Amino acid sequence: MSFDQAEVVRFYEKHPYPYRPAGHGDDASLIGIPSDIRFINHFIFSGTRDFTKPFRVLVAGGGTGDAVIGLGRQLALLGCPAELDYIDLSAKSREIAEGRARDLGLLGARFHTGRIQDLPNVAPGPYDYIDFCGVINHVGDQEEVLRVLAGLLAPGGGIGVMAYGQLGRTGVYHVQDMLRQVGAGQDDVGLARALLSALPETNWHQRNAIFKDTAPEPDVEIADRYLNPSDRAFDVAELRDLASGAGMKIAAFAPPLMYDPVPFLEDQELRKRIAALPWIERCIFAEKFNGDIAMHNFYMVAEATVTRPDALLEAKNAIPIMISVPAGQAPQIINGGFGITMRCGPLVRQMTLPGTDQSPHILRAIDGLKTLQQIHRSMPGGLSWRAFQREFALVYRGLNGVGEMVLSTTPIPR
Template sequence: MEDTVTEAVRKQYEAYSYPPPIEDAEKFLRKWGPLTCDPKFAGIQLWPEGRPRQDLRILCAGCGSSQAPLIALNNPDCSVLGIDLSETSLAHSNRLRDRHGLANLELRQMSLLDVGELNRSFDLIICTGVLHHLPNPDAGLKALAEVLDPSGSMAIMLYGKTGRAGVYLLQDILRRLGAGQNAEGLAMARELLKFVPSHHYLISTTGKLPNDLAEDAGIVDMLLHPQDRAYSVPEIMEFVETAGLIFFGWSDNALYCADRFLSGEMLERVLALPAAEQWAVIDNLTVLNSRHDFFVRKPHNMRFLTRFDTDDFLSYVPLVRSGVRLAGDVNSLILTRASLEGEVVTPISKSDALLLEQADGKKSIAQILSHSLSTGGEPEQRTNFARAVFERMWRSGHLLFGRSNS
């Protein structure tokens, strides 16, 4: 059964390359910037303690038509291996490799379930939009975990259960109608989309049909796929733990931030819950997340997790996330930035702002407090004030944290 499903998935991506191929990786990066899983973009999230080496060994597991070339182009000192089931997708990647002279990129047609046969280990494994298409995602993640270096990190994207409710309702309709991955099935899907009402789950969070449904490959991938599943937050936590890994953080905390969507007594109640429970509440409440982007590592790296329940946070080195802007006036200050699901706006006080303006990615929180003129009072009061401010900014995704070597 598993081989049958895997073969059906392979044939789909042979016939309908997805994501759509790109012709020029340099133009793509100039227009859109690095991928969110790129170590140049997410390095501090992947390795708060500092990346293990400059010449990273990177595996793009299920690299599709362009992911591996984009990573290789943007990280010329690193060696990148892209693997995929689809010969068509690899052909697109190979053209990009030739066009840009990517000597650091290797491409192979193979299943990620067979990565152990490579007899290699990797400092970074990128697997986005792949595991949820396997008949047995648990086996896929375990296979990747076995080739992850002890100091390595993994960037994963899985479909989100709350944000894809409408997708699965339409998938069910098309299965009942017998729609296949052919011209007739595509025509049937396009005809069905004409009748989707504005209050349907497929539309309601955005006000319009998803952009992916404008092209045949997108319709096939979203509505006619032979195998996909989606995950709730608790299911992600179980998925990661079952593979013997630890959840190491979201790509953007703002999508799971209680402060952003709640206030008053309800916010206090939710913030009293463990972090994973907070994330589950917000995911269920907002139904924003059609995808979950996150990082995982091996258990002995748990000491590098970001947490604020001890004074160890004083050794963290705060860095303001790219794109964050201070706006408003002295009586009504806000931090604002764009995110995957809309603008993130966070009110802050003048005292907060004076503390945050010293977050330069070089000084630890302890060093900031020792030189700060922004807060008076006893050392314990200053520490608790800093804890509250930096934790709230972390929950909102405005701040990232490295680790001080001192």
């Protein structure tokens, strides 16, 4: 598909994304991925960012405003002296984003209409965090845009990305191709729906459980997914190479367990061989193993930046924070395991994580405020710090793996 920037502008003026009709009710509690400040702190800043210091954010390709609103709200709750810049090609999207921010009383963000590529002249940063969610899929030259963004990063900062997953979107591009063959234009949502509802069960789109049920989707979603003038998806190896071309590396994928096949394998030889692969090679393997990653959520940092979020497992002042499970809720351990839901974009998976008799005490004590030392001291049975660390690490590895727990040196309210 050849790239025409004017067509992309025209498309997003007509179909501002995501669809956020007036009166949309969730803005006051909106938190997305990758723009969840708890993940940003964990995966980019190894859980140690001091949010009493200024924090500069760029939302690149901010659409109708989910990230600028979610981040603005989270940073305001932290009392952080934050600066936010938003840019998007689409003036209509900006108008919606600005209106939503105003309605929430989130004042102070700077809104720009234009191309990310022109940011060095408009809003050069530097930025501690750049949100780049769902945009790399629609820019013509990914290398160029990533190089521009990398050049705007402050030392130690990072970029949160959502890029479409090639394998997980199997079938979507077949539908796009068919619609192009019959000359469908940017507004031909009716035609797209007619085709989607006629697809036989044998069609790859219909075999893809993530996408097959399109009837409830709003027109904007149908247009964005099937009539987009510029849309491409990536595999992990391509993302690694794109990051590297911009002098960056992928620090983490979220949720990490989607990118690690080892816990799902029983054969010891297979486990050993995969565990011996470099981390990014395991991720490449995992994408093929799972087959259904339709969105890659990940964090990129400069090649020289070292990130070690798990180092806080050794720190008595580290605070474990649950992402969506309410504080104090302890799942029951049955047969050495407990159930949890893992989400990865549109994908929802029920999982069983390992636990011991001690795990419920640990899980009940986690409230997003208590440190590991305080949780340790609240444990019954006089567990040594070392024994507690082992117990906590088991809980952490599972919950962090499914994207349910992060570590931080400061509390981060929701």
